[in-house]
């Protein structure tokens with residue numbers, strides 16, 4: 001069975017449609033800026049984790065059609081990450097570079113988020129057939145960074161919550177499960193590479 | 194229909210006769226609540242469910258006989274809806290909407306406050322008796338949260354100074370400690386050890402006796418909604434919001450500096466003083482600017498003022514102190 005890419009594309013845009021709808025209706029709550037930043041941040045992390053479920057899901061279910069959508073899911077993580085970064089830099093900080101640089105150097109949670117975003121950048125740029133054929137085996141190595149990005153995201157989340165760590169812990173646990181699921185396959189992978 | 198989160202200056206609200214098209218946010222809010230409640234009741238009735246009205250229903254009790262004061266009349270007051278739905282009150286959950294959703298279970302009557310420690314004689318008083326001891330006044334104060342957002346709130350209450358005098362502390366009293374209710378049956382958040390319950394806070398005696406320090410029992414002309422710390426809470430406008438302890442059941446005068454719940458949670462992030470200070474960042478985020486609630490998606494942050502703009506009145510309390518050290 002194959003999943004039509006168009007369906008995934010539309011589904012992946014639903015969060016954006018939802019938050020835009022709320023903004024349009026002036027229904028973002030008492031603190032709209034925070035709402036948008038939190039929403040886009042959460043969806044960045046959601047897509048990073050969803051992307052990481054593709055491989056184990058395929059391996060356990062034997063459903064190879066899943067692989068077709070992995071790249072798109074990863075790119076949506078980058079897309080929501082970009083919206084998240086723009087919400088922070090634009091609507092929150094008003095592109096006040098002085099304040100933003102201060103934030104990056106003084107506050108580790110911002111640095112962790114930025115590192116996560118910058119780590120995504122080469123992955124997004126090389127997510128095309130040309131780069132795959134050009135980079136060959138190095139492409140696979142490079143794209144192992146896909147494990148590091150959500151880890152930095154979880155670290156970012158852990159450092160920013162005031163006291164209640166429930167949500168970052170849930171994300172962290174999910175990430176850990178997704179990484180552990182890979183352990184046996186990693187070795188198979190290497191053997192057949 | 195979407196509701197614009199409007200707010201108007203209180204002066205305007207008081208002195209200009211209101212035409213139907215100029216409903217105050219408060220009235221708009223209540224009207225909508227009624228509509229929602231009716232819709233909800235209809236729906237629940239249709240589903241055969243039982244009907245119960247919680248927190249917001251009690252919020253309609255008006256307070257009367259308070260006098261107004263000049264405090265904050267140059268400020269744009271935050272809408273009633275925002276003040277009562279965007280709250281930090283971990284006893285009811287850690288999300289901002291949790292207190293307004295969950296605080297319906299709080300029972301605010303009967304309510305006694307116990308006074309103990311370095312005082313002539315320990316005593317208790319019911320909150321209603323307390324209300325008759327001191328004349329009530331309205332004061333519009335800025336409220337700056339440690340999370341870098343702020344509001345402007347029309348509190349009703351009386352100066353803590355008067356209550357301190359009434360309690361008759363002895364010369365040994367150097368600090369006042371306040372303790373909140375911590376009842377897991379009424380406060381679902383208590384079941385999780387997010388903080389060391391009961392919530393407690395403290396002030397130095399001179400801070401407690403400063404004329405700006407308020408015990409609030411109401412806001413927007415009515416008794417304090419549960420989610421805002423009913424039936425009685427502390428308001429210290431030049432300190433971060435978490436110092437304003439809610440639902441107080443005990444006041445203790447002490448010789449030693451009280452260690453607050455937030456200090457116990459993280460001493461390097463939350464100090465005893467917690468004065469609003471743009472030049473001392475929270476270790477994890479900046480305190481230089483803040484976002485005024487109600488400003489919408491495209492309003493800029495504003496500069497945070499030393500002592501939240503009350504420096505003229507309170508800076509002398511800390512003269513000679515290194516505020517980076519005593520944060």
Ligand code: HEM
Nearest residue numbers: 037038041042044045081085088113114116117153157160
């Ligand atoms: C891999 C990249 C990133 C991920 C996965 C991510 C994820 C998140 C998550 C999950 C939240 C919390 C949402 C909530 O509390 O509900 C968040 C908040 C936030 N993120 Fe990111 N983020 C990333 C990159 C960035 C970058 C590059 C910046 C800015 C330079 C940034 C700035 C922020 C800010 C300012 C907040 C809100 C903090 C607060 O509420 O005090 N993030 N992010």
